[in-house]
Amino acid sequence: MxxxxxxxxxxxxxxxxxxxxxxxxxxxxxxxxxxxxxxxxxxxxxxxxxxxxxxxxxxxxxxxxxxxxxxxxxxxxxxxxxxxxxxxxxxxxxxxxxxxxxxxxxxxxxxxxxxxxxxxxxxxxxxxxxxxxxxxxxxxxxxxxxxxxxxxxxxxxxxxxxxxxxxxxxxxxxxxxxxxxxxxxxxxxxxxxxxxxxxxxxxxxxxxxxxxxxxxxxxxxxxxxxxxxxxxxxxxxxxxxxxxxxxxxxxxxxxxxxxxxxxxxxxxxxxxxxxxxxxxxxxxxxxxxxxxxxxxxxxxxxxxxxxxxxxxxxxxxxxxxxCYGLAETTLFVTGSRDGRRSIVVDPRALERNEIVATAAPGGRALVGSGSTLGFEIRIVDPDTHTVLPDGRTGEIWVRGDSVAAGYWKQPELTEATFNAVADGEPGYLRTGDIGALVDGELYVTGRLKDMLIVNGRNLYPHDIEHTARRAHPALQAGVGASFVVGERPERLVLVHEIKASALNGTPVTDLLASVRAEVRAEFDVHIAELVLLPRGGVARTTSGKIRRGEMRSKFLAGKLATPPELTAETTETAETTKPTEVSGAVISGAVR
Known part of the structure; x- marks a missing residue:
């Protein structure tokens, strides 16, 4: 131009x-x-x-x-x-x-x-x-x-x-x-x-x-x-x-x-x-x-x-x-310029890092984030740095003139993040995001650092949080954060905001049971700890992204606040947490 x-x-x-x-x-x-x-x-x-x-x-x-x-x-x-x-x-x-x-x-x-x-x-x-x-x-x-x-x-x-x-x-x-x-x-x-x-x-x-x-x-x-x-x-x-x-x-x-x-x-x-x-x-x-x-x-x-x-x-x-992008690429990487695409995939295959289309009940719908014009995109095994074929999920690596010059005053992190080598080719940015390419379309499935590994299975936190929200209207006006604590066996924890006025007479014990049932039915996994917070209690970044790591740290430190009107009924969580002030970022109340 x-x-x-x-x-x-x-x-x-x-x-x-x-x-x-x-x-x-x-x-x-x-x-x-x-x-x-x-x-x-x-x-x-x-x-x-x-x-x-x-x-x-x-x-x-x-x-x-x-x-x-x-x-x-x-x-x-x-x-x-x-x-x-x-x-x-x-x-x-x-x-x-x-x-x-x-x-x-x-x-x-x-x-x-x-x-x-x-x-x-x-x-x-x-x-x-x-x-x-x-x-x-x-x-x-x-x-x-x-x-x-x-x-x-x-x-x-x-x-x-x-x-x-x-x-x-x-x-x-x-x-x-x-x-x-x-x-x-x-x-x-x-x-x-x-x-x-x-x-x-x-x-x-x-x-x-x-x-x-x-x-x-x-x-x-x-x-x-x-x-x-x-x-x-x-x-x-x-x-x-x-x-x-x-x-x-x-x-x-x-x-x-x-x-x-x-x-x-x-x-x-x-x-x-x-x-x-x-x-x-x-x-x-x-x-x-x-x-x-x-x-x-x-x-x-x-x-x-x-x-x-x-x-x-x-x-x-x-x-x-x-569309898909990140600050490290200035902003934009891919977009649906050729029309919006989606695919319904086998969730069990997705846990094995594979994209397999299915027409069977229980499939997970993935929305494509489009294709690119000015970037080279590779899907890479984050451990071996081997480029993966179409239909396999791995870390998204990109190369192009929009990729930023690095992190300010952090040369070692810059080298590791902005000059990664894939199959002998240097100069790739490691995005930290997980996804797959299918016929040139990028499907973003999660964030590498947020991946939940439970009993050897790879689960995506936003899928669990989305499923939990469907359990009751009192959860639909808030957001949640899921994470894993402990080792062998790992324990799945879900922290979720609740709008108490939307319970409409539903006992909290019934709501907790419904959430667990929904998640078990969808993912065949048990929520070991389920903590309810007031709206705004789940920390978010200034762009509205869930701070799961921060919520995990607060959970482990016993620093999560349960609404007083629910404390008596949520003994299974109230006994393991102690009230303190929990506040989100600029858009922490975005879905009130």
């Missing part, structure tokens, strides 16, 4: 073409109505130059700047300002008002050795106080991007940039003490945006609509930067706006005639459950070409239910677009 060697040059070409056309449209819900704030291309460029000039006076090329913003267009002003200055942007989640997330963000700031912190006027006092408490040093400047002098834009001078210049560090969800910053270069970013364009068939007329966190890879690359790469428009809202009123996401798609929507799998479930018939009648989704479904395991029944529910609003039957 462009011969530019860096994202700044590419974006400024779009600025020259689009002028005052809306680049960003932010929607805010006051409860009394939805308000809009729009920024055009020329204005976004001018504001980015102001930030870049401010950074140029205080930082050097290649220094890092932390971005701490509440949802809104100012985040992108700060992000582009960093790129315009040759400064490495470090997006991070804003700590909440209760202080949760402060230590993680401080760990990111220290790991990146940031020289500046960017925010906006509404949050600058809180951010300044946080920076002082975090002891970042006197040399770290703090600024609100919307309070900088207007004339700074004219003081900007373009730094020397090329494809190898680091654009930003994408910190993946990890521990506070050991944050992992993925190093994304300008060349990585341009290549991945082009991959997305080719897969989706997008252009300057494209409007993308979403609500994902702006610091998250799917929110940043797919929801915000992709429209800017094209010369299109990004319409977005805060995650909390969506979680409180899922209708507003599809209302915005309808109102702004968006052609692309972006969301993880749980959002499709939430839309089906929470959007009423009356609200459905107000929607016109005929403008939608694709609704991207990624970031977490894709459930076949979710895709079917969403497609069926919103067909009445004009949604095309093939509009849901399963």
């Amino acid at each position: 462009s011969n530019s060697g860096d994202f700044v040059s590419h974006f400024r070409e779009r600025v020259a073409e689009q002028g005052d056309k809306a680049a960003l449209v932010f929607l805010a819900d006051s409860g009394a109505g939805v308000s809009e704030r729009a920024i055009g291309y020329a204005e976004l460029d001018r504001r980015a130059r102001r930030v870049a000039a401010w950074l140029g006076e205080r930082t050097g090329r290649g220094d890092r700047a932390l971005l701490l913003f509440l949802p809104g267009p100012e985040f992108m002003v700060g992000f582009l300002g960093c790129l315009y200055a040759g400064v490495v942007a470090v997006p991070a989640p804003m700590p909440d008002s209760n202080g949760r997330g402060m230590s993680r963000v401080a760990g990111i700031a220290r790991d990146a050795a940031v020289r500046a912190v960017l925010s906006h006027a509404t949050a600058i006092d809180a951010v300044t106080a946080w920076a002082e408490r975090s002891d970042l040093g006197d040399a770290v400047g703090v600024a609100a991007v919307d309070a900088l002098p207007e004339d700074l834009a004219d003081a900007w001078s373009r730094p020397a940039l090329d494809g190898a210049t680091i654009a930003f560090l994408q910190y993946t969800s990890g521990s506070t003490s050991d944050p992992k910053g993925v190093v994304v270069t300008h060349a990585n970013l341009l290549h991945n945006e082009e991959e997305i364009r080719l897969a989706l068939g997008t252009d300057a007329e494209t409007t993308v609509c979403g609500w994902l966190p702006q610091f998250h890879d799917m929110g940043l690359i797919g929801q915000l930067l992709h429209p800017l790469y094209l010369g299109g428009t990004s319409v977005f809202m805060s995650p909390m706006t969506f979680l409180k009123r899922p209708y507003l996401w599809l209302w915005a798609v309808s109102e702004h005639r968006a052609s692309i929507g972006v969301a993880p799998n749980f959002a499709f479930d939430l839309a089906v459950r929470r959007i009423s018939d009356e609200q459905l009648a107000t929607l016109d989704l005929s403008s939608v070409r694709w609704v991207l479904n990624g970031s977490e395991p894709i459930q076949a029944h979710t895709v079917e239910a969403f497609t069926e529910r919103f067909a009445a609003a004009g949604l095309r039957p093939d509009a849901v677009f399963p």
Whole structure:
């Protein structure tokens, strides 16, 4: 699409073409109505130059700047300002008002050795106080991007940039003490945006609509930067706006005639459950070409239910677009550009790492994540590093120009993860995900570190959690985490959120028995420990993924809180746990 060697040059070409056309449209819900704030291309460029000039006076090329913003267009002003200055942007989640997330963000700031912190006027006092408490040093400047002098834009001078210049560090969800910053270069970013364009068939007329966190890879690359790469428009809202009123996401798609929507799998479930018939009648989704479904395991029944529910609003039957990607590949790897595919497989064969189609009852439906254009994908035995044939599951390894430069300041981990050798060929990224290739289609079946081995059988935690949720409506509004403790024999543990008001008279002992029966019938495995938590009790990452390892550690330490109204009835779990505060991340309450 462009011969530019860096994202700044590419974006400024779009600025020259689009002028005052809306680049960003932010929607805010006051409860009394939805308000809009729009920024055009020329204005976004001018504001980015102001930030870049401010950074140029205080930082050097290649220094890092932390971005701490509440949802809104100012985040992108700060992000582009960093790129315009040759400064490495470090997006991070804003700590909440209760202080949760402060230590993680401080760990990111220290790991990146940031020289500046960017925010906006509404949050600058809180951010300044946080920076002082975090002891970042006197040399770290703090600024609100919307309070900088207007004339700074004219003081900007373009730094020397090329494809190898680091654009930003994408910190993946990890521990506070050991944050992992993925190093994304300008060349990585341009290549991945082009991959997305080719897969989706997008252009300057494209409007993308979403609500994902702006610091998250799917929110940043797919929801915000992709429209800017094209010369299109990004319409977005805060995650909390969506979680409180899922209708507003599809209302915005309808109102702004968006052609692309972006969301993880749980959002499709939430839309089906929470959007009423009356609200459905107000929607016109005929403008939608694709609704991207990624970031977490894709459930076949979710895709079917969403497609069926919103067909009445004009949604095309093939509009849901399963895709696969990760921060280490900038974002996008595969997508269903040739049409959505699924396959029903023998679950016993899957436990043996084989994909075997079946028409027999009890088969497991797998949704394909599409094919690739610009990557080499190999399915590899994670132990022997032998490339496996079609139809065998193993670790997904990828190679291509979107693959990031490595992990910030972690050369050994970078070498092991980003330069793996498969059948004598170096340069592969080990994704840590499990999947298989069937006729060029990638089927992602799980996460290597989450695989449950029970009595020699390989089980996938999200399958067990999904089956458990079917046991009773009180579980369907929450999420679960399954894991194994002990050795020979291994004990399967399920921790699950419960909405007590949805029990509707069902004794908790009966619910526990139903969950165990459902899981035993589906997988022929016994749940040794079943712990019920309040909604929000299962820890999740900022992108909504289940933190199973964290929940396992809390279970082993006896640090899980059981709702007081259930304690008397759940003696089998209450005796083995002790109450403490358990809180999720930004989207921990996503399926309330």
